[in-house]
Each structure stands twice: as structure tokens, then as C-alpha cells.
Amino acid sequence: MARTYWWKEAVIYEIYMKSFKDTDGDGIGDIRGVIEKLPYLKELGINCIWFTPIYPSPQVDNGYDVADYYGINEAYGGMDAFKELLSKAHALGIRIVMDMVLNHSSDECLWFKEARKSKDNPYRDYYIWGDPKEDGSEPCNWANCFNDGNGSAWTYTEETGQYYFHNYSYKMPELNWKSEKLREEVYSMMRGWLALGVDGFRLDVINRIKKPDAFHDLESVNSLGYAEGGKKQCSNVPGFEDIIHDIAENTWLLPQYDAFSMGECGGVTSENALRYLDPEKRVLDTLYHFEIVSRKKEISLRDYKRIEAGWASLMEKGVWPIQHLGNHDQPRLVSKFGDDSTEELRIRSARCLALLTYMMPGTPIIYQGDEIGMVNTYFDNIKDYNDRYTVGDYMERRKAGMTHAEALFPIRMASRDNARTPMLWDSSKNAGFTEGTPWIKVNNNYPRINAELDRSKPEAESVFRFYQKLISMRKEHPAVINGDFTMYLPDDDHFVVFTRHDPQSHEILLVIANASSEAAVLPEIPEPAVSQKNHETLISTTGNDFEIDKDCSSPRTFLPWEAYVLKI
Numbered sequence: 001m002a003r004t005y006w007w008k009e010a011v012i013y014e015i016y017m018k019s020f021k022d023t024d025g026d027g028i029g030d031i032r033g034v035i036e037k038l039p040y041l042k043e044l045g046i047n048c049i050w051f052t053p054i055y056p057s058p059q060v061d062n063g064y065d066v067a068d069y070y071g072i073n074e075a076y077g078g079m080d081a082f083k084e085l086l087s088k089a090h091a092l093g094i095r096i097v098m099d100m101v102l103n104h105s106s107d108e109c110l111w112f113k114e115a116r117k118s119k120d121n122p123y124r125d126y127y128i129w130g131d132p133k134e135d136g137s138e139p140c141n142w143a144n145c146f147n148d149g150n151g152s153a154w155t156y157t158e159e160t161g162q163y164y165f166h167n168y169s170y171k172m173p174e175l176n177w178k179s180e181k182l183r184e185e186v187y188s189m190m191r192g193w194l195a196l197g198v199d200g201f202r203l204d205v206i207n208r209i210k211k212p213d214a215f216h217d218l219e220s221v222n223s224l225g226y227a228e229g230g231k232k233q234c235s236n237v238p239g240f241e242d243i244i245h246d247i248a249e250n251t252w253l254l255p256q257y258d259a260f261s262m263g264e265c266g267g268v269t270s271e272n273a274l275r276y277l278d279p280e281k282r283v284l285d286t287l288y289h290f291e292i293v294s295r296k297k298e299i300s301l302r303d304y305k306r307i308e309a310g311w312a313s314l315m316e317k318g319v320w321p322i323q324h325l326g327n328h329d330q331p332r333l334v335s336k337f338g339d340d341s342t343e344e345l346r347i348r349s350a351r352c353l354a355l356l357t358y359m360m361p362g363t364p365i366i367y368q369g370d371e372i373g374m375v376n377t378y379f380d381n382i383k384d385y386n387d388r389y390t391v392g393d394y395m396e397r398r399k400a401g402m403t404h405a406e407a408l409f410p411i412r413m414a415s416r417d418n419a420r421t422p423m424l425w426d427s428s429k430n431a432g433f434t435e436g437t438p439w440i441k442v443n444n445n446y447p448r449i450n451a452e453l454d455r456s457k458p459e460a461e462s463v464f465r466f467y468q469k470l471i472s473m474r475k476e477h478p479a480v481i482n483g484d485f486t487m488y489l490p491d492d493d494h495f496v497v498f499t500r501h502d503p504q505s506h507e508i509l510l511v512i513a514n515a516s517s518e519a520a521v522l523p524e525i526p527e528p529a530v531s532q533k534n535h536e537t538l539i540s541t542t543g544n545d546f547e548i549d550k551d552c553s554s555p556r557t558f559l560p561w562e563a564y565v566l567k568i
């Protein structure tokens with residue numbers, strides 16, 4: 001089968017099943033909930049769903065600790081429900097992308113349970129083992145990034161007197177990609193999912209699967225006595241792309257499938273991206289990077305524009321970017337990049353950020369709830385937090401002598417739980433997410449922000465209707481998908497201005513956005529609008545048409561987050 005590159009035209013919706021929709025009252029979302037909401041997703045217009053891991057798992061990291069790569073978590077409904085979902089989604093023209101966690105498994109995975117038993121167990125080399133140092137301590141002094149267990153990236157096993165390696169929780173041992181047997185097993189497992197009908201994979205922390213040749217101690221340790229640089233040492237280790245290439249050739253690139261791959265790749269920039277995304281190298285179809293979206297980092301508007309322009313410039317070499325400003329690992333995009341201080345600004349900034357995401361080149365991803373402008377959820381009690389990073393950071397800060405408030409309040413903004421609280425469906429109990437007790441608290445702003453209410457608002461005030469329109473524009477205007485990209489005003493601190501020009505249809509779309517919470521004067525009308533004064537407003541965050549005076553000379557003041565797409 002020839003590859004159709006369907007993902008270039010796709011709009012992906014990311015579902016964090018646990019928090020999406022519960023139908024059996026156990027407080028966690030389930031597959032039936034997704035089936036129930038397929039018409040909602042269809043109405044929104046998306047045509048692909050990416051599920052974060054829904055395999056059996058002890059849920060130490062909400063599914064990213066996989067206990068059985070061949071199954072579907074019974075708490076979500078099990079394999080039969082999944083098959084039903086797959087066929088119902090396909091019938092609606094919605095593809096399904098599964099999350100593949102190939103860097104680590106759960107310690108409750110059969111592979112690890114076997115591997116730890118003895119040095120000659122057939123599964124032993126599926127994992128990474130190290131001998132104690134002479135004093136019996138860990139093979140090296142790296143921290144695990146969840147700060148759990150004793151904080152080390154190595155955990156001792158009595159059975160064989162060796163340590164196993166884990167960048168994340170001690171419950172998430174890392175897989176050894178030097179093992180031929182592991183590779184073969186993973187390939188065959190992934191082919192099983194493709195044969196079942198899934199349409200591709202999102203590959204979790206895939207650029208960490210190659211480890212450095214040796215594990216050396218690092219300087220500067222945290223309050224638990226371990227060095228935090230370990231994760232970086234395992235990122236983008238030269239040659240990791242060869243491993244992915246091998247996975248690709250044995251799975252999604254096989255000619256009988258038309259499947260897609262999207263890597264999660266921290267540390268990849270537009271400067272080094274060709275190593276992984278040059279189509280001729282047959283590594284990944286696309287990836288998402290952390291140059292813009294990063295939990296703890298703030299980014300200036302100038303940097304945002306520079307980074308987007310850098311990725312767009314790779315498109316002539318066949319690179320296909322991903323566009324997103326939020327996911328299950330990030331704060332809510334409106335709270336982070338937009339403005340949730342008033343209702344008006346929340347709605348307008350949510351619409352503006354959506355407009356930018358959809359008009360920039362590449363495939364957009366919506367994270368559940370962003371289509372109604374959901375915002376961060378802050379808890380005062382650490383017990384209400386589930387995110388391993390937040391809990392780990394908090395414990396470490398307490399150990400370093402901080403009070404409860406000092407330890408928690410500054411880190412709440414970066415908590416991954418901001419995005420993981422339940423989807424807000426309506427104004428009934430628990431926002432319509434569950435009849436039972438939700439596994440994590442529901443944001444108590446749900447009488448004000450919920451899908452039912454948002455969709456009932458006039459078009460100019462609804463975030464959902466705005467997304468819907470942007471998605472349909474993707475279908476109606478070829479420049480949105482295929483257009484060349486030209487950035488204007490790169491050094492302006494308020495405006496994002498660019499064109500998308502489709503050489504085939506000659507369509508030119510001009511985007512002008514005040515991406516800030518201040519009213520701002522557009523310093524100049526971009527050249528394409530001046531030279532071709534006829535323009536049609538395709539969409540705007542205010543609901544109004546764009547107006548410029550005839551000679552384009554007088555300054556035009558934009559409201560905060562006022563933005564337009566013009567066809568010129």
C-alpha cells in the first residue's frame with residue numbers, strides 16, 4: 001500500500017482517557033465514555049485521536065508505566081470495548097493513534113518480573129543492569145526525575161545483587177535496546193496493533209531509548225544527594241535515530257500499513273531536526289519538540305516566532321511539523337500562554353492561540369478541554385496532587401527546609417495535573433464527568449467553563465465554535481495545509497504576522513494577531529495586504545471583520561488577543 005500521508009491533513013485530538021468521560025461510575029474515564037462522545041468529536045471536526053497509554057498498568061504514571069503491551073486496561077473497558085471503539089471511530093472517519101512507551105515498562109510487566117529473577121533469565125537483557133560500586137552504592141549518582149524511591153535512578157534487587165536503571169520512577173525500569181530479543185518482541189507487538197487496525201503511534205520519550213556507553217557520576221547533587229543531569233545524558237545520544245529507523249522499517253513503514261509515527265523528542269530543535277525527520281532517512285514522520293511548550297520555561301513572543309519560522313523553513317526539505325501549545329504534560333495553554341484573568345480575556349486568548357496553532361504550518365493537536373478554553377486547576381493540599389513531578393518536587397523542597405506554602409505554591413503552575421483534571425462537560429455534579437468520585441478533583445470553575453455552556457454561546461463568544469471553524473477552514477483553504485510561510489515583524493513584542501501562500505491555487509492567507517494582553521498598535525500593515533487591498537475576513541477572535549483605511553496609512557489599535565485570518 002502506498003503511503004497517503006493522511007496525517008498532513010489530519011487534526012489530532014489527544015485523549016487522556018482517565019479524565020475524559022466516565023460511564024460506569026468508578027471515577028475514571030473509560031472507552032464507553034469515548035464512544036459516547038464520538039459525535040461530539042465529529043462535530044468538532046477532528047479526524048484522528050491519540051490516546052495516551054490505555055494498556056494494563058499500575059498507574060504509577062497514569063499508564064506510562066505499561067504492565068502489558070498486548071492488552072487494554074480492564075478499568076477502561078478491556079479489549080472488546082477497544083475494538084468496538086476502533087470500528088465506530090473508523091466508521092466516522094476518525095483514525096486512532098496509540099501511545100507506545102518503548103523507553104521503559106512497569107516493574108509489574110511480565111518481562112521485568114521475569115528479568116529480575118536471575119542473571120540467566122531469558123528476559124534479563126530486556127533491562128539495564130549495573131553492579132554496585134565498591135561501597136555497595138548505586139552504579140552512578142543520577143537522580144530519577146520523579147524523585148521517588150530514595151531519589152536514585154538505580155534500584156537494587158536482592159535476587160541478583162544488581163541495580164536496574166530508571167530515569168523515571170523506580171517502578172518504571174528502562175528497556176535495553178541493545179537486546180535483539182527485546183527488539184523482536186516489540187516489533188511483533190507493534191505489528192499486532194497495526195494488524196488490529198490502529199493507524200499509527202505516538203512514541204513516548206523516543207529520543208531517550210539509546211543510553212550512553214557508560215554511566216558516570218555527575219556533579220551538583222540535589223537535596224536527596226543525587227545528580228539531576230542524568231535524563232539529559234540519555235537524550236539524543238548519537239545513533240538513537242538508527243534504532244528508530246529499525247523500528248520504523250519493521251512496523252509502521254511496512255508496505256501493508258499506511259501508518260503514522262510521531263515522536264516525543266525533548267532537545268530536538270529545527271537545527272538538528274533533519275536527522276530524524278528527513279523523509280529519506282525513514283526515521284519519524286513527525287515529532288513534537290519542547291522549544292515552545294515546556295512546563296517550566298517561559299518564552300518570549302520573539303522566540304516563539306523565531307522557532308516557528310525555523311521549523312517552517314525545514315518544510316521545503318520535506319519536514320512536517322506538529323503544532324500544539326498544550327498536552328497532558330503541560331499547564332493549560334490559556335493559563336500558560338494566554339490570559340485567564342477575566343472571562344473576556346480567557347475566551348479571546350483561547351481563540352487567538354487556537355488561530356495561531358491552526359494557521360502555522362503542520363498538523364495541529366488539540367488536547368482535550370482546550371477546545372472549550374479550560375484553565376489550570378490549583379490545589380492547596382499536596383494530597384490532591386497526583387502528578388509524580390509535583391509530588392516529587394514538593395517532597396524535595398520540604399526536605400530542603402521550605403514551609404508547605406513555599407514548597408507548593410511556586411510549583412503549582414507547572415504541575416501536569418493542571419491538564420489532567422476531568423473534562424468539563426456540563427454544569428451538573430462533577431461537571432458531568434462521573435456519577436462517582438473522580439480520581440482527581442474536578443476544577444470547581446465548571447459552572448462557568450463547560451462544553452455544554454460554551455457550545456450554547458453566540459459564535460463570537462464560543463471557543464468550541466471557533467475551533468470548529470478553524471478546522472473546517474483547513475478543509476476549505478488549501479493554503480492552510482500546503483501554503484508557504486512568510487513571517488513579518490519578527491521583532492515586534494505584540495504581533496504575530498505571517499502569510500500562507502499556496503503556489504498551486506495562488507491563495508494567500510494573511511494572519512495578523514495581537515498575541516498579548518495589552519492593546520497594541522499594529523506598527524505597519526504587512527506588504528501583501530497593502531499591495532492587494534481586497535481582503536475577506538475568514539475568521540477573527542472578536543467576531544468582527546478586519547478594517548483598514550484605503551491607503552493603509554493610519555495606525556490601527558488592536559484589542560488584547562484580537563486576531564484575524566484574511567484572504568487576500
Ligand code: GLC
Nearest residue numbers: 061064101168204205264329
Ligand atoms: C512522556 C509522557 C509523560 C510521562 C513520561 C514518562 O513525557 O508524556 O506523561 O510521564 O513520558 O513516560
